Amino acid sequence: MPCDDWLHRRCYKRRTILGLALAPLLMLAGPACTAEEGEAAKPPAPDDRFAFLTGPKKGEVVRAEDLALGGPQVQAYPMAPDGTVRSDNRLNLVILARFDPAALSDETRARAADGVVAYSAICTHQGCPVNAWSKERNALVCSCHASIFDPRNAAEVIGGPAPRPLAALGLKLKDGVVTVASTFSGRVGATQG
Numbered sequence: 001m002p003c004d005d006w007l008h009r010r011c012y013k014r015r016t017i018l019g020l021a022l023a024p025l026l027m028l029a030g031p032a033c034t035a036e037e038g039e040a041a042k043p044p045a046p047d048d049r050f051a052f053l054t055g056p057k058k059g060e061v062v063r064a065e066d067l068a069l070g071g072p073q074v075q076a077y078p079m080a081p082d083g084t085v086r087s088d089n090r091l092n093l094v095i096l097a098r099f100d101p102a103a104l105s106d107e108t109r110a111r112a113a114d115g116v117v118a119y120s121a122i123c124t125h126q127g128c129p130v131n132a133w134s135k136e137r138n139a140l141v142c143s144c145h146a147s148i149f150d151p152r153n154a155a156e157v158i159g160g161p162a163p164r165p166l167a168a169l170g171l172k173l174k175d176g177v178v179t180v181a182s183t184f185s186g187r188v189g190a191t192q193g
Helices: 002-029 034-041 106-110
Strands: 047-053 072-078 094-098 116-120 132-133 140-141 148-150 157-159 168-175 177-182
Touching: 002 047, 047 177, 106 168, 116 177
Parallel strands: none
Antiparallel strands: 047 072, 072 094, 094 116, 116 168, 132 140, 140 148, 148 157, 168 177
16 A cells, blocks of 8 residues: 555654664664673583573583483583573573483484483474473473474484474583583574575
8 A cells, every 4th residue: 555655664764764873872882792691692512511491400500310210301501611501592402311321322322421312402393492201202392393302312203293303412421410522413493494
């Protein structure tokens, strides 16, 4: 409609003029992030530990003994060696679970630390959180569209619409503390169209 088009152009011009007027003030204000905030958005890196996202141990460092053998998983964020929790980027959310090492596929065992596995908690279908557990299948479940992943076999898709497995992190244990040994094995989250 001509009226709507005219109104749209008028609003666009007003926003452009306002943006140009405020630009010098924004440059004087300095960077929007501090170095610490930038560190909290970086992806998991070798020697990061993990901090519980929820529950009675929220914010505490995850130790192998904190994880129930055979699942379910716990959600955690990586924590830099300086104590900065890397929670400013939702793609950093990780799920940790512990299994008998003999129950893991060779590929999974190679990344695991004494049976502890770590995967991205972001579903490869549409980027929802993988935050549920199927007792019947001993598997990770995306609560949005019910994609199911086998944590004992490289988070292979065993049900639902997810197009690929969850990205895995290589792990090691340092005095019982679950620690990152290597970065994500693949792309985190959903594939952009």
